[in-house]
Amino acid sequence: MSATASPLVEVRDLVKHFPIKQGVIFQRQIGAVKAVDGVSFDVLDGETLGIVGETGCGKSTTARLLVRLMDPTSGSIIFEGQDIAKADGATLKELHRKVQIIFQDPYSSLNPRKTVGSIISDPFIIHGMYKGEGERKKQVQELMDRVGLNPEHYNRYPHEFSGGQRQRIGVARAIALRPQLLIADEPVSALDVSIQAQVLNLLRSLQREMGLTLVFIAHDLSVVRHMCDRVAVMYLGKVVELAPSDELYSFPRHPYTGALMSAVPVPDPAGAKRERQLLAGDVPSPANPPSACRFHTRCPKAQDICSVDDPPLESKGATGLTACHFPLTLDEVRLRLPAALTASVTEDPRYSSSASSSPSPSSSSSSSST
Amino acid sequence: MSANGGPLLEVSDLHVEFPTEDGTVHAVDGISYTVQRGQTLCIVGESGSGKTVSSLTTLGLTQTQGANVSGSIEFEGRNLLTLDKNEMRAIRGGPISMIFQDPLSSLHPFYKVGAQLIEAIQAHQKVSKAAARDRAVELLGLVKIPDPQRRVDQYPHEFSGGMRQRVMIAMALSNDPKLLIADEPTTALDVTVQAQIMSLLAELQERLGMAIILITHDLGVVAEIADMIAVMYAGRIVEHAPAEQIFGAPQHPYTWGLLKSIPRLDTPRNEELVPISGRPPSLIKRPGGCFFHPRCPYARESHTRIDPKREPVPGDPGHEVACLLEPDVRARIWKRLVAGDSPEVIKREVVGAAPAPVVAAEPAAETPGVEP
Numbered sequence A: 001m002s003a004t005a006s007p008l009v010e011v012r013d014l015v016k017h018f019p020i021k022q023g024v025i026f027q028r029q030i031g032a033v034k035a036v037d038g039v040s041f042d043v044l045d046g047e048t049l050g051i052v053g054e055t056g057c058g059k060s061t062t063a064r065l066l067v068r069l070m071d072p073t074s075g076s077i078i079f080e081g082q083d084i085a086k087a088d089g090a091t092l093k094e095l096h097r098k099v100q101i102i103f104q105d106p107y108s109s110l111n112p113r114k115t116v117g118s119i120i121s122d123p124f125i126i127h128g129m130y131k132g133e134g135e136r137k138k139q140v141q142e143l144m145d146r147v148g149l150n151p152e153h154y155n156r157y158p159h160e161f162s163g164g165q166r167q168r169i170g171v172a173r174a175i176a177l178r179p180q181l182l183i184a185d186e187p188v189s190a191l192d193v194s195i196q197a198q199v200l201n202l203l204r205s206l207q208r209e210m211g212l213t214l215v216f217i218a219h220d221l222s223v224v225r226h227m228c229d230r231v232a233v234m235y236l237g238k239v240v241e242l243a244p245s246d247e248l249y250s251f252p253r254h255p256y257t258g259a260l261m262s263a264v265p266v267p268d269p270a271g272a273k274r275e276r277q278l279l280a281g282d283v284p285s286p287a288n289p290p291s292a293c294r295f296h297t298r299c300p301k302a303q304d305i306c307s308v309d310d311p312p313l314e315s316k317g318a319t320g321l322t323a324c325h326f327p328l329t330l331d332e333v334r335l336r337l338p339a340a341l342t343a344s345v346t347e348d349p350r351y352s353s354s355a356s357s358s359p360s361p362s363s364s365s366s367s368s369s370t
Numbered sequence B: 001m002s003a004n005g006g007p008l009l010e011v012s013d014l015h016v017e018f019p020t021e022d023g024t025v026h027a028v029d030g031i032s033y034t035v036q037r038g039q040t041l042c043i044v045g046e047s048g049s050g051k052t053v054s055s056l057t058t059l060g061l062t063q064t065q066g067a068n069v070s071g072s073i074e075f076e077g078r079n080l081l082t083l084d085k086n087e088m089r090a091i092r093g094g095p096i097s098m099i100f101q102d103p104l105s106s107l108h109p110f111y112k113v114g115a116q117l118i119e120a121i122q123a124h125q126k127v128s129k130a131a132a133r134d135r136a137v138e139l140l141g142l143v144k145i146p147d148p149q150r151r152v153d154q155y156p157h158e159f160s161g162g163m164r165q166r167v168m169i170a171m172a173l174s175n176d177p178k179l180l181i182a183d184e185p186t187t188a189l190d191v192t193v194q195a196q197i198m199s200l201l202a203e204l205q206e207r208l209g210m211a212i213i214l215i216t217h218d219l220g221v222v223a224e225i226a227d228m229i230a231v232m233y234a235g236r237i238v239e240h241a242p243a244e245q246i247f248g249a250p251q252h253p254y255t256w257g258l259l260k261s262i263p264r265l266d267t268p269r270n271e272e273l274v275p276i277s278g279r280p281p282s283l284i285k286r287p288g289g290c291f292f293h294p295r296c297p298y299a300r301e302s303h304t305r306i307d308p309k310r311e312p313v314p315g316d317p318g319h320e321v322a323c324l325l326e327p328d329v330r331a332r333i334w335k336r337l338v339a340g341d342s343p344e345v346i347k348r349e350v351v352g353a354a355p356a357p358v359v360a361a362e363p364a365a366e367t368p369g370v371e372p
Helices: A059-066 A089-098 A116-126 A133-146 A151-155 A163-175 A193-210 A221-227 A245-250 A255-263 A330-336 A349-357 B051-058 B085-091 B113-124 B129-142 B161-172 B191-208 B219-225 B243-248 B253-261 B327-338 B343-351
Strands: A007-022 A028-044 A048-052 A074-079 A099-102 A181-185 A213-218 A230-235 A238-244 B009-020 B023-035 B040-044 B068-075 B096-099 B179-183 B211-216 B228-233 B236-242
Touching: A007 A059, A028 A048, A028 A059, A028 A213, A028 A230, A028 A238, A048 A059, A048 A221, A059 A099, A059 A181, A059 A213, A089 A099, A099 A163, A116 A133, A116 A151, A116 A163, A133 A151, A133 A163, A163 A193, A193 A213, A193 A221, A193 B253, A213 A221, A221 A245, A230 A245, A230 A255, A238 A245, A238 A255, A255 A330, A255 B191, B009 B051, B023 B051, B023 B228, B023 B236, B040 B051, B040 B219, B051 B068, B051 B179, B051 B211, B096 B161, B113 B129, B113 B161, B129 B161, B161 B191, B191 B211, B191 B219, B211 B219, B219 B243, B228 B243, B228 B253, B236 B243, B236 B253, B253 B327, B327 B343
Parallel strands: A048 A213, A048 A230, A099 A181, A181 A213, B040 B211, B040 B228, B096 B179, B179 B211
Antiparallel strands: A007 A028, A007 A074, A230 A238, B009 B023, B009 B068, B228 B236
8 A cells, every 4th residue: 555545543542451350349440451551553544454463462452442342441543533432322323334343253253043134234224224125135145245155045044154154244244334444353363274365365355346444453474464554563552563564574673573473384394494583481461561661571682771661663764663672683683584574675775774773782693592 | 213113103094983963974084194203293184174083083082972983093013993991091191192272171270280290190100199299390390381399389270371281291291102192282372372382392302202293274383393294184184295295396286275375474475365265075975076176176077076095196205195186287287376376277277177088198288388
């Protein structure tokens, strides 16, 4: 997508804390799980924005906040001049016509007692469209055909479909109202490998035809690279890096992004024999996240300042934004990534300037430490 | 490794069938493979391809569920299928052990991790509880759980997902197995944790010299650890080869599908994914002929009738495939797939649109426009 596209959604300082309570009758709050803790990003019109991160980084919570399935603790989500975070009643209903979501689990996200036809026509009924039953059925069957389901299966129940087909039902329901923004929360992670590509290709072709803007949330970095124009990497409720796909995957600047990519298995025995940077330990609890830069407890490049001063999300020379005091240098990236990814970097002048000016005085080769 | 010359595990013509109300489920349909000492065999396949059932059968865990099992599973020269309950119990968790996909449901939530490890040790070794406990601490240290002295007295819920899987590995190693069966050990884990667990497994294998059967659906995971790879589809092994050959010169259309349908980090970003159409067949009413023909873009009419046998690939030792396409046609198709052509185009130009008769000596002559 072009860099000049205007933002469709502006997310600013989005926060969602889940209170931890104690006591049976007189409950008092003893803490909070900081699932999303001050996240800001734009979703550009017509693009696919990816959000990646590990379990518990807040990516699914962000998705649910974007469709307002949850109320944010604070922050704003501006969509067409309206704040999704504060919308209610009729405004919210109108917003739901334009912002839809596909869920991860195609088994639990469809009501088992309803036929496919009635699941997909529910959005029409809620929004009072296609009042005649015959007309509604015709629309639903067109949708089913569009997402690759047999329209004759209108009266079947979800259990009669396989996982991939159920996910298609979820897609049909989500695009029924012709939304502008579609949030896909791990849409393929519950599917078998041979079925994943079917659903990914479907999403891409729908996006092209309908001009959809897509927020694609996944933990699989290869899938995100394939689908997305820009990618936000989240760690413990914060965005640590936000960059165009090509840039992020050839020259990640945040050590966490580098570690994530280093961990992705590559189906090629020759390429697999690269030196890996393994992260030690587990993700800390979001109820009690580390101070300042949240990655400093596991970061191979961390220094004293990282536990005191939270680095802002800012440009480190190229287009992308990184929240890090000591971003990766090109040499460190080469150690972490498959050679095929970093090959293009050397010719690109953007990177050479940023690589030379990057502030990494003492940590020359800390990549082997775990 | 040892004086015993033959393979560690030799599975021959294994069938596992489950009678159900709807008919017989042919979960495993005549598979054969061998595992050498210290080697890693990876079994790759989708849900329902029979990869888990075949391994559970090795441990005698399907027979108890009313399965009909035939064929033979020779472990160090003994046919496991003829052993009685007690003999099998001595093998299970002893010389052959297993780790499962979901570490949370494989550990008992009411018992301390240490107690569960001690139980596993004492089930196979006549040692005192104190000695078993020492061994448990040692094992937790072996799988790199920090502070094992303290952790041994904690409950499973106090461990994270990756740490629980480490506990499972420790338990599997408690009696020095010669064969470790790992059934999707990292599927429930994040990528960074997956990388930790896989490198731990590789390191332990190097140190302890055990053989591993790794069951997974992820070809990426396989590439890093496998010596041999078996690709399973609908209860059968459709391709079996050394790891480099599966990735370098895959022969079966299903393997091609698996390789081309996943996005990868080391290929151009905009490369189109080639999905495998349709979905895996029912194992009760299986298609006739080649089981893969309803989903195979290159199937000929005759493939709906002829059932392919697993045969060696000419000029490629150790590589076997069950496919009715001729070897040179397969080689050309793979070349075109790598070049980025779509299966439809390849089918038209390489295989021939019309249902070809049983092919004569020179199939290359009837396919125009293809470079040799």
